[in-house]
Amino acid sequence: MRENHNTQASTKAVILVGGPSRGTRFRPLSLDVPKPLFEVAGHPIIHHCLKAVAKVPDVREVILVGYYDESVFRDFIKDASKEFPQLRILYLREYTALGTAGGLYHFRDAILKGKPERLLVLNADVCCSFPLGEMMRLFEEKDAEAVILGTRVSNDTATNFGCIVSDSHTKRVLHYVEKPESHISNLINCGVYLFATECIFPAIRSAIKRRTTRPRLLSYPSSDNLESSFVATGDDEDAEKSEVLRLEQDILSDLADSNRFFVHETKDFWRQIKSAGSAVPANALYLQKAFQAESPELTAPSATIVPPVYIHPTASIDPTAKLGPNVSIGPRVVVGAGARVKDSIVLEDSEIRHDACVMHSIIGWSSRVGAWARVEGTPIPVGSHSTSIVKQGIKVQSITILGKECGVGDEVRVQNCVCLPYKELKRDVSNEVIM
Numbered sequence: 001m002r003e004n005h006n007t008q009a010s011t012k013a014v015i016l017v018g019g020p021s022r023g024t025r026f027r028p029l030s031l032d033v034p035k036p037l038f039e040v041a042g043h044p045i046i047h048h049c050l051k052a053v054a055k056v057p058d059v060r061e062v063i064l065v066g067y068y069d070e071s072v073f074r075d076f077i078k079d080a081s082k083e084f085p086q087l088r089i090l091y092l093r094e095y096t097a098l099g100t101a102g103g104l105y106h107f108r109d110a111i112l113k114g115k116p117e118r119l120l121v122l123n124a125d126v127c128c129s130f131p132l133g134e135m136m137r138l139f140e141e142k143d144a145e146a147v148i149l150g151t152r153v154s155n156d157t158a159t160n161f162g163c164i165v166s167d168s169h170t171k172r173v174l175h176y177v178e179k180p181e182s183h184i185s186n187l188i189n190c191g192v193y194l195f196a197t198e199c200i201f202p203a204i205r206s207a208i209k210r211r212t213t214r215p216r217l218l219s220y221p222s223s224d225n226l227e228s229s230f231v232a233t234g235d236d237e238d239a240e241k242s243e244v245l246r247l248e249q250d251i252l253s254d255l256a257d258s259n260r261f262f263v264h265e266t267k268d269f270w271r272q273i274k275s276a277g278s279a280v281p282a283n284a285l286y287l288q289k290a291f292q293a294e295s296p297e298l299t300a301p302s303a304t305i306v307p308p309v310y311i312h313p314t315a316s317i318d319p320t321a322k323l324g325p326n327v328s329i330g331p332r333v334v335v336g337a338g339a340r341v342k343d344s345i346v347l348e349d350s351e352i353r354h355d356a357c358v359m360h361s362i363i364g365w366s367s368r369v370g371a372w373a374r375v376e377g378t379p380i381p382v383g384s385h386s387t388s389i390v391k392q393g394i395k396v397q398s399i400t401i402l403g404k405e406c407g408v409g410d411e412v413r414v415q416n417c418v419c420l421p422y423k424e425l426k427r428d429v430s431n432e433v434i435m
């Protein structure tokens with residue numbers, strides 16, 4: 001039992017940003033920008049996480065933990081520190097991929113500095129409304145050791161995630177299995193947690209100790225490969241030395257054995273941002289959220305603006321072009337007369353010439369879409385957690401993506417394609433990866 005029930009007790013937050021060997025499914029966009037900094041709805045993906053954390057009254061420090069180079073988040077942190085002056089934001093770099101719990105443990109002294117009572121942990125690659133206030137309330141109400149954010153997905157996709165079996169009445173987590181082989185529940189782990197600091201670090205320590213007595217896994221089920229140093233050797237000394245630990249496999253199932261692990265089920269939107277194409281539904285969901293909140297950042301609806309639409313102030317949009325819904329237009333983008341853009345992200349310095357049509361697509365930095373050209377993907381069904389579709393027996397991306405500095409010729413049609421940077425498309429293409 002925690003002794004201090006003071007609701008003002010301090011909370012720190014950690015955002016797990018991963019590193020360059022992860023996020024390979026985010027190619028070709030991650031070739032030019034680290035995934036956490038890719039902009040959806042006008043802001044880097046991690047900005048949306050940070051904005052939610054900044055609303056929790058007693059959070060004063062947010063630590064980004066990952067294994068990108070030190071310089072990667074420097075400008076982001078500088079800007080975010082101005083925007084959220086109440087927060088101290090810092091980046092701590094793992095020397096190698098330590099896994100979702102390994103980094104927490106490695107940096108435990110920095111995290112525990114100032115003796116925070118609670119620790120919020122957010123996966124950087126999720127898009128949701130981050131109901132952190134509700135999670136905090138449940139945490140206090142139940143005197144919890146841990147609260148996890150959960151959401152319901154369809155039965156056939158549930159096994160792609162961590163699955164939670166809970167008592168619907170008490171909200172207690174009874175059982176947790178990471179990406180189970182067969183169906184156990186359609187309530188899944190959203191990748192957002194609140195832990196009592198006095199419980200999580202001892203739990204990680206116990207997991208490390210258990211390594212010496214239990215047979216170890218050869219690899220962890222993860223939707224990306226964990227390209228790390230963790231290899232089963234059966235050598236106990238190595239096991240103790242290895243700092244690679246996964247919150248999901250090594251810690252959460254054991255927390256479920258305690259009686260103080262609870263789930264807050266969100267009914268609001270939630271998506272993973274894994275493939276490059278998944279940035280399009282994330283963009284739409286964040287724009288819709290901003291629209292509901294009457295955000296002044298969005299462009300006012302009109303005959304040619306179907307909300308929600310975000311246009312960077314430096315972009316130049318012809319008044320006869322029609323944009324929206326669910327469109328983000330980046331800095332210095334030029335959109336010509338009669339162009340149509342829908343359900344898409346248009347990245348900075350790109351140009352969409354007159355009468356071109358862009359739908360369900362991402363137009364990479366400094367790319368050009370010619371006059372009367374059509375760049376289009378296939379709409380993703382509402383509620384779907386996948387951005388791939390099967391066309392002519394082949395699995396292809398439903399979202400068309402042009403990498404950096406691509407060119408689409410006048411009147412050319414590009415459909416369900418992923419186009420690597422610096423390519424010129426001079427003929428019609430569909431269902432292809434253009435390398």
Ligand code: GDD
Nearest residue numbers: 016017018065066097098099123124125161162189191223
């Ligand atoms: N710092 C750091 N170090 N971060 C990491 C590392 C690491 O070694 N490995 C992964 N991450 C970060 C990723 O950048 C991502 O934000 C998050 O941790 C989870 O990544 P994965 O390990 O690839 O897990 P996943 O996305 O397949 O599944 C997790 O998230 C799902 C929700 O999106 C699990 O928690 C699932 O249970 C959950 O349903």
